Amino acid sequence: MNKKTIYLFFALVSSFQLVGQNYWQQEVNYNIQVKLNDKTHTLSAFEEFEYVNNSPTTLDRIYVHLWPNAYRNGKTALAKQKYATGEKELKFGKEENKGGIDSLDFQSNGQKLKWDYDPINGDICVITLTTPLKGGERIRISTPFKVKIPSGEISRLGHIEESYQITQWYPKPAVFDKNGWNPIPYLNQGEFYSEFGSFDVSITLPKNYIVGATGDLQTSSEIKFLDNLAKSTEGKIPDFLMTKQGRGGKTAFPASSDEWKTIRYTQSRVHDFAWFADKRFAVLKGEVEMPKSKRKVTSWAMFVPHNTINWQHAIEYINDGTYYYSLWNGDYPYNQVTAVDGTISAGGGMEYPNVTVIGNASSKEELEVVIVHEVGHNWFYGILGTNERVHGWMDEGMNTLNEMRYIQTKYPNNTRLSDMVANGKFHFNDLNHHDVGDVSYRAIAMLGIDQPIETHSADFTPINYGLIMYQKTGIVFFYLMDYLGEEKFNEVMRAYYEEWKFKHPQPEDMRKSMEASSGKNLSWLFEDLIQTTNHIDFKIQKVIKDKQTNTTLVKVKNVGQVNGPIVVNAFRDTVLVETIWIEPTKKGQAVFSSTGYTRITIDNSKNIPEIVRSNNTWTKKALFHKIEPLKMEFLFGDHETSKTNLFWTPTIGGNVYDGFMIGAAVHNMGVPFKPFQFLIAPQFSFGRKNIAGLAELSYTFLPKTCLKISKFGASVKNFGSGSERIDFFTSVTPYWFAQLGNRGKAKATSHSVLLQGLLRQDLNFGGLVNIQQGAFVSYNYNVNLPDHRFNMNLRGEYLQGRQRFDQLGRISIAAIYKYKYLKNKMERWIELRAFAGSNILYKTQSPQGNSNYELSIFGARGYQDLFVEDYNFGRFETTGIWSQNRQDNFGNFHANNIDMAIGSSSSWMAASNLYIQLPVKPGIFGAFADFGLFEDLSGTTQTVMNAGLGVKLSNTLGVFFPLYQSSYFGDLFTNYGQKIRFTLKLNIVNKGLNISNLLN
């Protein structure tokens, strides 16, 4: 230990004693010597750590993380998490790409310690202490260790050829806090929690490596080496950018020097140590003055030369980030801040104390955001050492808030989101960096698939890990900042930082600190917005001018689920005259000190993440004061606050009866979705010389509990149905769709209910009218695991037609189980389906029966799609190619039969189907075998089967060729072409929007 470390050590110990009576935290001080072998990509090291028990508890064991073991095989928590997202390297990849830690031998005072691997996670071990460690005592434990460095394409620790990212690499005690031990397996999605202490690390490696690391470099020859590199890089940049390499050509690895060097780093008051080594790095050095203490901090940028074009101004980004974060939260307490260029798999960048690694950035703008974000983690992760695995928002979310502030402060007129969405096409105009979070959160919330901010990292869906934990947290604290005012908010952040720096704040500590310094009750934030998915929606109710007192009274109503503060802005033409904040309330009012305002708006600056903003504006001049002017745009776009956005697109279509159709679709399905949605798509039918088309409308509710989404809607369809010009059908199908469950933990299972009605009129043969009405209810249960899928559908339906002479009541169950039998490079599934259905009510006055109401062993033909659920080119065809189009329901035999009566039942049917994707390339070929049992139209029970080959292009198109069939069906090879069956699924607007797919 050098003098400075000793001083800091005492400062640290004494600062602990100043904290409240109840708070304590452990301390771990490391001394590590490590040597890099860049031929075998291994580390050999010796570590000694001092563990200080500051807790009141006597410890008989110490949990230690051995995180390199996460890369050992396909069974680790990391491997399982990666496999679930389709990354197979640890399960099936080459042995040389995997990693691990071994040669461990924990000792204390020259005595071997008993230790064991955790039975579930091999990247955690438990050391049993020979003598229990009492509160206030300390113990020194040492071990040698060797690390096999995995491929850098898997996660955070790794190498890409001879470029090294040495992170989460040494044996490291888990945190022991008021909740007990916190041992956690290494994960990609889900970060860390570590004890504060000091590091003294010596790294030995070939002399021509350039290293970026945690801590202050103590080796004077290496300091000189880096200074010289920085000087030479700076002078070379303009010329270098003119060369081929400077414009993006790859930089080759130089041979490793035969000479070795040992470089030493020390650092106190940090909870991790990482280092990055590459022989190609260009180096830039800078300096930034701290806003409060005026202390100087050295900044370093290390990057591969072919990325110079983006990295040339990296020092500016590091300095500005360090400056603003210090200004808003508190001064950076360390001496150096470094950003290194590396190829990592865990997102765009990864943070470690003092040093951050940045993934490939595609532009300078992106690089600046990533550098500032990762440097910012020095505050939210590094200094405020939260439990990232459990409360990821406390670092990622708070850091995203500061990142948003940074871009909005430095580039107030930025249009970052507009630039991201197809370079401003599709009318996503004037959307800035803050709106990235705003629009994406509100979009995901309207789909009913958001999760609470306070969700364990591993329980987030990958999409919500980004959009909720990072972005929603960022915008809800932006809302708090808007409410408190920037100056007050800075005070609140600085107070939190001062109180909790170099400690482990929990959410309740943060809330307590922020409520104390703001003087506000923040339950709307810390309870509603953080712990639940409750949505915000405020509404302008009334604007009343009082001529006598010369004031304007604005009544607002909280029509959402969060009792948060409301801001109301009053405008005279385009000039903002007055702004009033209303404290959290259900119904409130703002009294403006004048009259004659032309526009009153809730939250004009769009800093409140309201799910609906179209009820926020009152306009004096408009006929309907609360409806925004209409704006029609081509194709697709976002919903602007002050406009009613509609989108249109030309459409073409066609079917057997209408022939070619041309028309236009008008809809309001912009981003984010609105509760009320519609689409109208009239088309001109050239076949019938008449108008055809469809319309969809729906209203979405997002209840607090029990249902994730509840949607009422209706579809209207009008299309031709026969050869005559006046043959057509019109159907109206109202429905209620609900996704059951709460928006909490991500689950592999999902449930939904669909209730659908039908009102349908068919006009056929020049005037024959058939009116049908009915309804069905269906329950759907879904399991979605990486290698297993299961779906079960229960359905009951009732229908009547032909002036109520015909009636159908049917119940059915269909279950599909899919198993991925080939899991490696070629993924192939085997699918088993079972169906049972019964027409419990079947009445018809027609002597031939009602073929529409029959169950078909082949799956429903167009005319058997009674509730008009599918799109169909030849809905009413009984012969010809379009009659060979069948749905995957009922008996689902993968063959066709020309005679409608064969394979039909008016009573009951059971069937099972086996479909195997063949292990050949491409993966579109399959084989099927179908078995069926049913009562035929004459009342005889039939047992049938068929088998053959199929071609499936995704789930849209399938063509099936039978090769064998039961004699009941007659001779297969007579008119063989007509025995081929196909499926075609073209449902564009689908009620469920297949939410279960998005959830997994």
Ligand SMILES: [Zn+2]
């Ligand atoms: Zn981050």
